[in-house]
Amino acid sequence: MGESYSKEKEDIMISGMFSIAETYGVIPDITIDGSLLMYSGLNSTAVLEQHSSQMVTDLVSKVPDLLTNLGSSLSAFELVPNAVGLGALIISFLLDLTVSSLIKVPEDSPLNMMQRVFTEEKASGVRDSMDEYLKRLRKYVWEPEQALEETKRLEKQLSEQMTRLSNSMLKDGQMSSRAMKIWVNGAAFHAQMLIHEARLIMAGYGSKQEKNLDVRVASVCSMVDHYRKDLEDLLKEYKSYKRTNMLLMTKYQGCWAYYTVHCINPMCYVYDKELGMSTENNPRIVSDNNFEDTFCNGSLDAYINYMFSNWGQIKKLNEYFTVLNTNIRELITQNRIFSMKHV
Known part of the structure; x- marks a missing residue:
């Protein structure tokens, strides 16, 4: 029961993170030109x-x-x-x-x-x-x-x-x-x-x-x-x-941290290394040197799967x-x- 509840919360959180990423442009542009x-x-x-x-x-x-x-x-x-x-x-x-x-x-x-x-x-x-x-x-x-x-x-x-x-x-x-x-x-x-x-x-x-x-x-x-x-x-x-150049992260006591459990933290962010941008507050250019390449496989996989299934x-x-x-x-x-x- 508890595991199911955590998964449900994670799904809601991932949906919200993706919506924020689209809203603030922390997402690549692979569109056909308007003209x-x-x-x-x-x-x-x-x-x-x-x-x-x-x-x-x-x-x-x-x-x-x-x-x-x-x-x-x-x-x-x-x-x-x-x-x-x-x-x-x-x-x-x-x-x-x-x-x-x-x-x-x-x-x-x-x-x-x-x-x-x-x-x-x-x-x-x-x-x-x-x-x-x-x-x-x-x-x-x-x-x-x-x-x-x-x-x-x-x-x-x-x-x-x-x-x-x-x-x-x-x-x-x-x-x-x-x-x-x-x-x-x-x-x-x-x-x-x-x-x-x-x-x-x-x-x-x-x-x-x-x-x-x-x-x-x-x-x-x-x-x-x-x-x-x-x-x-x-x-x-x-x-x-x-999957190789995106991270899910949160802040713990003012410092960046990566997920070691399912993504249920309400203060979680998406960081796209290829774009050099994060959804933390508003999108900002960040340096790869600020982050270590360690994160929770389960949470990131869930985000990537959701992204590619719901990406307009x-x-x-x-x-x-x-x-x-x-x-x-x-x-x-x-x-x-x-x-x-x-x-």
Whole structure:
């Protein structure tokens, strides 16, 4: 009876600790970037129109004459084909680029997507392949045949880089939260590239031999399923990795201590060594030298298990690839034209 009561108290305490960790950001970021998410669904053209409408509103409110002065620049956007998915993303990117010298674009602008995903990363083949594709797609946004050619070429390149990255994480001991974030964004981006390639082919920019919808859908579904399986494997390895760099701790007579029994102390904290942050009072940067690597296996295991079962980021990652797989046929057959006249 007493043991059951202690376990119940521990479960409540662990749930509370995880809630505090999420609230104060003492938890890694392994999310797909917001811009990529917004332009991955069936409503990407509507997202683009809303984005461009907000851009025009900001221009007019800040400097009314700017819109008139930008007339020639924006006239190029009177008729833009394939304004769905990555096509819509790159149009929003170009619009923000056009006005970025005149007004400050928001931090969450598609223009800043690569910086948000890769931050200080110094060497990443995935980043280089994605960056190159965005550059080439910007150049050929009004030339679908060339855009298709570049998509085919750089899709293969990104695929190879994704294989290298996942192998390094699973087999070479290179797992980290940064690597996970890069992988999930690379996987989502690569899936969108494959959909855009199939979309351009079905729109008539490829060869007649390639224009088979069932084949295109099956091909993309196969790759998305592959990424769903890879995500499962990577999350298992990532869970083991986080088990090595997280601690549960409390204060005893003003000094830090680790759990030697189940976590039932109301003054317990989470310390993430990878982030260098603790939930003690408010999150603060702490030095690894302040702590010894000794803690209670049972309590930490319970926290890690709870974290990976209830972590909203993981649920959203799984949901992304599941929903994407369901919508592939409709995403491929989407074909919209964007015009600033409609804004």
